[in-house]
Amino acid sequence: xxxxxxxxxxxxxxxxxxxxxxxxxxxxxxxxxxxTLRAPLALNVNDKACAFGGSLVSLMTLAGWGLxxxxxxxLGIDADVFVADSEIRYLAPLYSDLQATAALAGSGWAxxxxxxxxxxxxxxxxxxxxxxxxGGVATTLRAGYxxxxxx
Amino acid sequence: xxxxxxxxxxxxxxxxxxxxxxxxxxxxxxxxxxxTLRAPLALNVNDKACAFGGSLVSLMTLAGWGLxxxxxxxLGIDADVFVADSEIRYLAPLYSDLQATAALAGSGWAxxxxxxxxxxxxxxxxxxxxxxxxGGVATTLRAGYxxxxxx
Numbered sequence: 001x002x003x004x005x006x007x008x009x010x011x012x013x014x015x016x017x018x019x020x021x022x023x024x025x026x027x028x029x030x031x032x033x034x035x036t037l038r039a040p041l042a043l044n045v046n047d048k049a050c051a052f053g054g055s056l057v058s059l060m061t062l063a064g065w066g067l068x069x070x071x072x073x074x075l076g077i078d079a080d081v082f083v084a085d086s087e088i089r090y091l092a093p094l095y096s097d098l099q100a101t102a103a104l105a106g107s108g109w110a111x112x113x114x115x116x117x118x119x120x121x122x123x124x125x126x127x128x129x130x131x132x133x134x135g136g137v138a139t140t141l142r143a144g145y146x147x148x149x150x151x
Numbered sequence: 152x153x154x155x156x157x158x159x160x161x162x163x164x165x166x167x168x169x170x171x172x173x174x175x176x177x178x179x180x181x182x183x184x185x186x187t188l189r190a191p192l193a194l195n196v197n198d199k200a201c202a203f204g205g206s207l208v209s210l211m212t213l214a215g216w217g218l219x220x221x222x223x224x225x226l227g228i229d230a231d232v233f234v235a236d237s238e239i240r241y242l243a244p245l246y247s248d249l250q251a252t253a254a255l256a257g258s259g260w261a262x263x264x265x266x267x268x269x270x271x272x273x274x275x276x277x278x279x280x281x282x283x284x285x286g287g288v289a290t291t292l293r294a295g296y297x298x299x300x301x302x
Binding site for chain 1: 213
């Protein structure tokens with residue numbers, strides 16, 4: 001995929017973190033209101049020749065973090081974004097390259113947008129999924145993120 | 152700490168996974184019925200100069216995985232151990248090296264031991280914590296693990 005300037009900056013931001021660079025995590029796609037990241041299995045493999053749980057969680061958590069960060073950009077608000085909590089389900093082993101797609105878990109961004117604009121801080125829940133090549137699901141995450149406007 | 156043969160083997164097992172080696176995760180201590188892992192901040196730092204969430208989750212999840220694996224060894228049962236689900240709370244940023252201690256979340260190993268011995272498979276819940284240097288808590292995890300006897 002050809003990344004636009006905004007996504008190239010986010011991709012570089014991800015890779016500036018040593019553990020993220022070690023997993024070779026990269027942006028795969030931004031489609032509608034979702035963000036998809038990818039990482040090669042070879043660098044993220046466990047002792048059972050499938051994807052390492054920690055890498056799957058990292059990929060899903062970063063996809064959600066990126067989605068919230070992009071939303072702050074859209075609002076024109078310079079904000080720090082933090083993950084506050086998450087729940088993970090490991091449903092099936094993944095024996096191929098990793099891909100995680102994050103999307104809003106609730107019904108819309110309006111409460112997040114309003115809170116960030118009016119109070120300079122806001123929370124939102126994001127859902128992320130790692131698909132299996134055959135159409136099933138390897139892992140799911142639901143996580144809460146906080147955004148706090150800078151300055 | 153001087154590791155005994157069993158812990159040296161577990162340490163080598165951890166490091167055989169490329170993403171775990173990249174985080175430089177190592178066994179720090181086995182005390183009573185707990186297992187503590189450590190990792191240096193430099194390889195596990197995020198964009199805010201504190202510990203990367205994915206590394207914290209990896210460290211806590213692997214500490215729990217190791218604790219369950221050691222329990223299987225104690226029972227003399229050769230088993231594969233999997234993480235099934237987890238809940239994470241990110242409570243405070245950590246600006247120093249990472250350390251995670253895992254312990255049994257329930258009241259005892261008896262149900263796990265009995266199920267693994269009689270049915271060849273068992274589940275158990277583990278709690279793990281990453282402390283702050285000042286005595287507070289950076290992150291917590293509660294996770295379910297499954298053990299399945301081989302062969």
